[in-house]
Amino acid sequence: MRLRRLLIAPACALAFAAAQGGPKPIEFDFVAPVSDVANPYSREIWAKVTTPSGQTLTLPAYYADMGLYAVRVRPDEAGTYRFGAVSETTKGVRSSDLVVSLIPPAEVANTARTRLPAIMRNAGEPRLLQRSDGHPYIPVGANLAWAPDESPDTVAFYQKAFPAFARANLNWMRVWMADWDGLDLDWLPASMGPSPKPGRLSEDVAERWDRIIESAEENGVYVQVVLQHHGQYTTYNDSNWAQNPWNAANPGGFLRSPTDFFTDPNARLITLLKYRYIVARWGWSPAVLAWELFNEVHWTNAMREGHEADVARWHSAMADYIRSVDAYGHLITTSTENLRSPVYEKMDYCQPHLYASNMVAGARAFAQGYASLGKPAFYGEAGNDHEAVPAEAIKAGLDLVPPVWASIMGQGDLAAQPWDGWNVLGTNRLGELGSVIRFLAVNGVAAQRGLGPFSCVVECAARVPLKIVAGEVWQRRAPLETEYPLDGREPIEAAEVAATLVGNRASVADGYPDRATYRLDMPRDTTMRVRVDSRAEAGGGLRVSLDGSIVAAHRWAGGTAPMDPVVLEFPVAKGRRTLLLEDPGPDWIGIAEIDTGLDQPALALIGRRNERFIEAWIWNRAGLYALGQPKPVAGTAAIDNVAAGTWKVTWWDAARGAPSGTLVVKHPGGTLRLETPPIGRYAAVALSLVP
Secondary structure (H helix, E strand, C coil): HHHHHCCCCHHHHHHHHHCCCCCCEEEEEEEEECCCCCCCCCCCCEECCCCCCEEEEEEECCECCCCCCCEEECCCEEEEEEEEEEEEEEEEEEEEEEEEECCCEEECCCCCCCCCCCEEECCCCCCCCCCCCCCCCCCCEEEECCCCCCCCCCHHHHHHHHHHHHCCCCCCEEEECCCCCCCCCCCCCHCCCCCCCEEEEEEEEHHHHHHHHHHHHHHHHHEEEECCCCHCCCCCCCCHHHCCCCEEECCCCCCCHHHHEEEEHHHHHHHHHHEEEEEEEHCCCCCCEEECECCCCCHHHHHCCHHHHHHHHHHHHHHHHHHHHHCCCCCECCCCCCCCCCCHHCEECCCEEECCHHHHHCCCCCCCCCCCCCCCECCECCCCCCCCCCHHHHHHHCCCCCHHHHCCCCCCCCCCCCCHHHHHHCCCHHHHHHHHHHHHHHHHHHHHHCCCCEEEEEEEEEEEEEEECCCCCCCCCCEEECCCCCCCCCCCHHHCEEEECCCCHHHHCCCCCCCEEEEEEEEEEEEEEEEEECCCCCEEEEEEEEECCEEEEEEEECCCCCCEEEEEEEEEEEEEEEEEEEECCCCCCCCCEEEEEEEECEEEEEECCCEEEEEEEEEECCCCCCCCCCCCCCCEEEEEEEEEEEEEEEEECCCEEEEEEEEEECCEEEEEEEEEEECCCCCEEEEECCC
16 A cells, blocks of 8 residues: 555655656645544544645645545645644534644655646636636546446556547546445445445545546546445435445444435434545545536435435535535536436536437437526436437447537537447547537637527438437426427427326326427428337327327337337328327326428538527438448538628538638628538538628
8 A cells, every 4th residue: 555655665755756756646644643533534634734835725634544644735836835733623623733743754845736727617607617727618528437347457447548538638537436346435346345334434445546536637637526326325226225334234334224324413424524535635636527426316215205305405515514625626516307406506517417319409408497507517427228229320339429519509508428438438439529629629619608509401402201209208397389390400399309208197296298299380291100119017198189189099008018119190281280299198108209201301400609600510310320331411501690791611520520621701691501511420510700
C-alpha cells in the first residue's frame, strides 16, 4: 500500500514526487492523538493548509490506514504549500484542537499545477455549465459504469479508457462505486474477501480510486462519480438487497428493510461519514465533475412504496453535508426520471435517463418539467433497451451516436450520454462521438442564446414509408394530443408518441396515459395499420376511433408467454381526421407503430435556431442503421423564416469530425432552400448570419 511505503521513503523524495509526478494532490500525513472513538473512520478531523498565494484552506482529513491521517490539497498554484493547525469536531460541533505528529515534510514546493479547470454552474445561464476559467463546458462522453467481465483488472481498464476518450476529445465519463467491480468502499466482491464492518472502509478499494481519479486528471476527462445505485436498496429492479452487508439478514447487518436506508439514524450517520471520506480523499481533483448521490433512485423500495418525501429529505441532507465539507465545491446530482421531483431540490443539475422506443425522437425532449427548470439537465444514460434497431446494427454500434446528435437539436442545451460506453470502445466509435463536441466547439454553439427546436422538410426523390413510431416507454405524462405533420417534418412531440397505453385505473391515477390523440391532414385516401407487439400478463385492449367513430378494436387475453404482434387495419379518407387510440383495459398494451399508408422523403432534418444562427442534423431514414454502406441520398432543405442577409454555411462530416465544406449564401429573406450533400447515414450543418 502507498502509505506503508510512505513510512520508509525519504521526505525529499516524497516532496519531489508531488511536484514532478504529474497531476497528483499535495498531501500531508500525520498521526493523530488517541481518541475514545473506536472507529478511526468516524473521526471528523480537519487540517489547515496555506496555499502559495496565502489563502488558508480548512480541509477534511481522512483515515489513511495504519494509524495515519491525511489531508489532500488541489495543486492549482505553483509555489509552497504549508501544513497548519489541526482540529476535531463531533457531529459537526467543534470539540478540540489537536497536537499531531506530522510525517515530514511540513512544506511542499509545487511546480506541476493541475491543468484542469473545475466545472461549475453558469451564473448567467442557469441551464448551462461552465469551467472555472469562464469557458463553457458541454459534457460529451459515455458511461463506463464498471469494467467489463473480460477485463480482470478494473484500474487498468480505466487507465486505457481515459486516454482513449481524451484522444477523441471526449470530456465526460460516469463511473459507479459498484461492489461487483471492487469499487465500493464498504461492500466487497467475494474475490476481495469479506466486506468491512458497517462504518469502516476498504483501503484496497480506496487505492483503486486513487489511480482512477489520477488517470482521469492526467487525461483531462471529467468523472461523474456515482456513490449509490438502486439495486442496493430495492427488491424490485436489479436487486442486490439480499447480498447487501447492511441487510439485517446478513451477519453484521442492521437494516431490516431497503426503505430503512433513507431514515435509519445509524445508516444516515455512517453514510455521511463515508461521503466525508470520499470528499477528503478525492475532492482535491477537478476531474471529479460531480458526486452523484444515487443511480435511478426511483427504482428503490422507498420511492416505489410512496416514501418520496423521505428520499428527498435524505438527498437534501446529504447535499448540505457534502457542501459543508467540500472546500472545492464540486457539483452534486442524482438520477431520477421526474424532473419535478423534490429529490432534485438541492441538486446542481438533473440527470434523467432515456430508454425510449425511438431514441432519436426521445433524446430531443424531456418528459416533463424542463420548461420551468432553473438548472441544467441532460440524459445521463441513453440506451437501446426498447429501441427497434436490428441486433446486428446494435452489435456494430450504429445506434450509439445518433441520439447524441438528436439531443443537441432539441429542447435541451447539453448532450445525452450513451449508456453502452463499452460498445463505444469495442466498436471504435469514440471518434464518431467526439465529432459532436468538435461540431459544437468549431461552430460556437455554446455562445448562442435563445435557440429553439425546429424541423423542416427535406425534398428528395427517394421516399420511405411514413410511420409514426412509438417514442416514450413507461413515462408518467398527460395523454398525448398532437397535430402530427405528414410532410416529412419531425415534430418535437414525436418523443411523446405512446409506446405504452394503460388500461388499469390505478396506473391512470398514477399518471400514465390511457389514450393518445393524433390530428392528421390526410393528403389522400389510404389504409392505416396500428401494430401492437406487447401486453400485460393481465391482458389489455385497444380501441381505435376515427373522427369519433370506432373503426377497429381488439382485446388480448392475459398470459406470461410473449405475444405475437397484432395489426389493426382500417381505411382513412382524405381530409382533416382525428385518430384516437384508447386502452379499455384490463391492463397495458405496447404499440410499436402507426403505419399511415403514406410515404415521406428519405431525408429528415432536426435542429435548433435563433434569428442569427441555425444548427441542424440531417439523416437518411433508410440508411441510419443500415448494415454495410448505405446508398447516399441528396436533397433540398426548405428552412422557413430565415432572415435576409449573407449566411455562412458550414457542412460537417459527422463521421470524420471535421468541416466538409463552407459556402456563403446571399439570402433575400423567407424560405432558404439549402442543397444537401449526398448523405448515406447522417451529416450536420451550421448556418451563421454574417454581420
